[in-house]
Amino acid sequence: MAAPASEVSAFEVGACKGQKVVDGEAIPLVLRPSSGPGKSSAEALVAALAANRAWFEEQLVRHSAVLLRGFDVADAVEFNDIVEAFGWEDIRYVGPAPRTHIHKRVWTANEGPLSEFIYYHHEMVLIKEFPGKVILFCEVPPPEGGETPFVPSFKVTEKMIEEFPEHVKEMEEKGLRAKALGMDMEWLADGGVKTILGPRPLTRVFPGRKERRMWFNTVVGMHGKDISSAELADGSEIPAHVVRRCGEIIEEESIQFKWEKGDVLFLDNLATLHGRRPSLPPRKVLVATCK
Template sequence: MAEESLFHEPIGLLPQQKSYDGVLFPIVLSPNPTHPTTVDLTEAIKANRTYIDTLLHRSGAILFRGFPVSSASDFNDVVESSGYEDFSYGVGGAGSRTKVVGRVYTANEAPPHQHIPFHHEMSHSPVFPSKLFFFCEVEPGKGGETCIALSHVIYERMEQKHPKFVQEMEEKGLIYSRVVGDESDHSSPVGRSWKEVFMTEDKTVAEERAAKLGMKLEWMESAVRVIIGPKPGFIYDEIKKHKIWFNGVVGRFEDKLNNDPSKAVLFSDGTPLPADVSDDCSKIFDEECVALQWRQGDVLLLDNLAVLHSRRPLITLPRRVLASFCK
């Protein structure tokens, strides 16, 4: 029996699934219904690591649906079974999250009514995870979809829509700034205090750690402005030979400390981005994304370079999605 026979690629299980050049996005894997026993996801992944890597490289996203994964501990076992090295969510991470067990964290703990814009995990840092796992422990009633989009598709469409902007972005690079408080604010998607972000209460140590991440700190009363960059707005994928959209142009968070979102992202020379760029990019994301309606037990594996993700507001509680990060 071929190892791949532990998995089944069902048709129509995910109606919003897309296809690019004949490759499905995301690829959906479920237990093979003809297998004589219950298919354990951890064992299936262990037996098919090369197969999984090939699918992930091809599509950028794999949804495992219908497997008996019910708890954070189960999810941690799934992550361990992948063989991917752990990426600890430590210095530099701005998202509010809590460690649950092993390599598992809560997904962003921002209030459920808030929209979390499209982003690559920790794209502002020189070191970021290469792969992400998400797990639905509690299925949401309504809303709360995790949306995913292919980075190179977004780049190509933005280059068609705003060629002058994309050229200028490539030539100049981008600078990001956000204000981080002395105390954590869990009402914000980027609400970790500077003490949590840099894992110290010493301002000098914080500045040293920030500098290693390419960040500059400007101290304010009861807060600090974190300036990141200049950073390129794209990355060239040497293997797939295309450019990917790797920036925070649409990263407008509801954050009371950052009272002027228009200054959150600037060209490296300090000039503002064209007024229509962010809105047009958001529209392209809406057109190209797959909005994943979570089912309890779902496990989603993403290539963090190839795919951006976001969260839609939750209309009906509860919802509990967990995350894990891999090198």
């Protein structure tokens, strides 16, 4: 069994506004530097993470999200050092969001207009090879708004089964498809793409996560759009009132926190949906995605 977070000397357990307790676990787990000279430096943080890789990953799976707060992480170079401390394999982003490469494994997060709400999603959910971890770093916190809310995905499934058992059963049995001929995509090593026809599952169960059924789809965020996985594989539509209520459930179960400069947020992409609230400028959040 992993040692409690408080027993790892490099960190102290903290709290943040918006934190929730879900099934007895704090989400996110907030880790702050332990007291003592130099403990908050980026160099000390990288060393502590490298020395406690297995423990940290256990905490990430257990809590679905871990927020490192109060460390002196200044820029993309130091953020990249944090990402590389784990030895996790890089996975390049594939999708429509405008992003700019900054340094090694670090990119800008979605550069869409800050006035727009980016809807909750599992990163690259429509791509065959999706990341296991999404890591975000706040270099410039927005003066207002701009949160990155996230949602324990299994809670959405639980509530949907509770309220719409027959609809969920139908969606599970029939599967979902993209409106563009039901295509799935697999990106090849040479940069090409292979399209795959067939239904997509509504939920997914991933190892090590208590057999929880994750709401691993785009039923709400892409409902009614030309390219989505928000219709049933037999071509029938998901009732609008079901989609609408699902959106309400996602919002009700969401965890909101206000970015602080230097924050590093690790999300288990297999267990959490995440999005972006509208904000006033400036806002600079960087991202790395790992297998």
